[in-house]
Amino acid sequence: MKFAIATVEFWQSVGFDTTKWRKSIDETLALVHLEYAKVLVDDIKNNENIKIYDAHDTEFINLLKSEIWTEIEEDEEIEEP
Numbered sequence: 224m225k226f227a228i229a230t231v232e233f234w235q236s237v238g239f240d241t242t243k244w245r246k247s248i249d250e251t252l253a254l255v256h257l258e259y260a261k262v263l264v265d266d267i268k269n270n271e272n273i274k275i276y277d278a279h280d281t282e283f284i285n286l287l288k289s290e291i292w293t294e295i296e297e298d299e300e301i302e303e304p
Contacts (some may be wrong), residue, residue: 225275228274233273249289252291
């Protein structure tokens with residue numbers, strides 16, 4: 224499973240409602256499943272506004288555990304290696 228992280232402003236500019244998305248504490252960044260992001264973003268892998276992570280990537284796991292992200296909601300699952 225892959226995830227995409229970008230600014231809330233970017234996600235909203237392409238038409239997403241990020242109200243219930245997991246966000247950074249300062250609410251400037253938001254993450255979403257990559258497949259969902261592909262619905263409204265063309266050529267997502269080459270978009271400089273978006274950083275893509277594999278769910279098992281140590282960098283991604285550490286990023287989510289960092290103090291800049293809100294806690295995982297009960298219905299959100301991030302798989303760890």
